[in-house]
Amino acid sequence: MRLRRSVTALLCAVAVLLLGGCGTRVAGGASPTQTGPIPWTTFGPSGVTGARIGADHRTLSLDTRVPSGEHPCVRDLKAVDTDAEYGTVPGTVHVQITFSSPSGDRRSGCTKEKTATVRVRLPEPLGKRELVVDNDIVFTADGAEPPALRLCGELGCHPPATGCTTASYEQAMITVDAPMHSYRDAEHCDGKWLVLDFSWRTGPACDADDKNPACTSRLGDRYFFRAERAGWKPFFESAAGGCRAVQRREPAFPTALCASLEPLSSALHPSYPPPSPSGGSPTPR
DSSP states (O other): OHHHHHHHHHHHHHHHHHHSSSSOOOTTOOOTTTTSOOOOEEEOOSOEEEEEEOTTSOEEEEEEEEEEOSSOOOEEEEEEEOHHHHOOOTTEEEEEEEEEESTTSGGGOOOEEEEEEEEEEOSSOOTTOEEEETTTEEEESTTOOTTBOEEOBTTBSSOOOSSSSHHHHHHHHHHTTOOTTOEEEEEEEOSSEEEEEEEEEOSOOOOTTOOOGGGGOEEEEEEEEEEETTEEEEEEEOOOOSSHHHHHHOTTSOHHHHTTOOOHHHHSOTTSOOOOTTOOSOOOO
């Protein structure tokens, strides 16, 4: 027993030298770096939700998303006209928003977001130029109700009008978040209604003349759209052929656009055999 106590005392003494104390460190506890000061880092906003132009046509007020929490989470919030530093692009004005925050460290408690407004004065009136914030958020005064500027979409500030055109179909593909490198397989359009079939390859990358069936395997989808002021608006998705499914959802959908539709399972996946009654190879959708 005496020997055991001596060994224990010796081990504790070694631990004191190594850890600064015996029995005071808990497994999984914070390290000195974890308990040190929380750094403030420069960030850009997660989003810019609005922009307004002042009566002088030069002062911009930008609504931006910034971190928030129980303690201060933002300082040095500012917007800067970067054209003077990086050069101008005809027809545009570029502004960059930055701020400092400890939100990169969750110990700061800055785990939420709020809207803050930041202002910047341009060296000359905005005029008809587009406002580009943080390189990819674009506003325009064209078609907006002053003092607000209009937020432009993925197709720019002046997207193509709804109609039976290639540009219009591309807008519809973006609306339904079609996978990258999708192919438009068929369009049925009358200007007010649209059926759009598209597919994307799922097999390996192959040469154009490769006969391997796996190289032509695809998945596909079919959407039905209604024309609205903002562009094509999807209202139904279905792989079924004919009109029954879509007209059950929207009785006004014209029969002329759906009567000839084939089920996608047979139209888009020729390299896959149909499922057998015994539950053989499934036809992907």
